[in-house]
Amino acid sequence: MIRVLLADDQELVRAGIRLVLRHADDIEVVAETSGGHDAVALALRHRVDVALLDIQMAAVDGLTAAERMAAEAPSVRVVMLTTFGEDGYVRRALRAGAVGFLLKDSTPQELIQAVRLAAAGRHVASPEITGQLIRGYLDGAAPSGDPHRERLAVLTERELEILALVGTGASNAEIGQRLFLGEGTVKAHVSRILTKLGCANRVQAAVLAHEARLSPGSP
CATH class of the missing domain: 1.10.10.10 (Winged helix-like DNA-binding domain superfamily/Winged helix DNA-binding domain)
Structure with a gap:
């Protein structure tokens, strides 16, 4: 069973993701939080395999939580939940060890597959943003x-x-x-x-x- 932590400050978003993942018999949401402040503690306490972290949250955002996760819970695979156009965060997220980026309006099948791939150690990204993420990263690199x-x-x-x-x-x-x-x-x-x-x-x-x-x- 793939154990998932869900961090998002929008209750409706969490409820929607939880409902989708409930239909996968090999995935279980074992912990939830509305912010990144307690994400690492929850991940360790519940022996989480995959953490779905919203990039933008009040107080402690998903990027900060991902950085803390890499330092304190490196076995957890982090997938960032994002909206189109937020690719400017990709460099920091990659440095934090995130294995994927998923649009919040992804299909249920894409969400389930992303969790499974992340748990297996594969990197994942919504098809719509893969090229944008790479281009955005390279735009800031040395020529x-x-x-x-x-x-x-x-x-x-x-x-x-x-x-x-x-x-x-x-x-x-x-x-x-x-x-x-x-x-x-x-x-x-x-x-x-x-x-x-x-x-x-x-x-x-x-x-x-x-x-x-x-x-x-x-x-």
């Missing part, structure tokens, strides 16, 4: 890809190939098919890549691949 290329110098040729595919959003299975590798082998490579680059998750690694202008087949 030259050289510093980012230097950061990739610690990777082997095979790891660079895999990182380039991670940057396209490919899953481990898809990468394995492309490179004729077993899914377990790809998973091990991705884990080493994240460790070498100091990335908290695949989203951060994907952004780094874009910053370095790394693409499948690129030198």
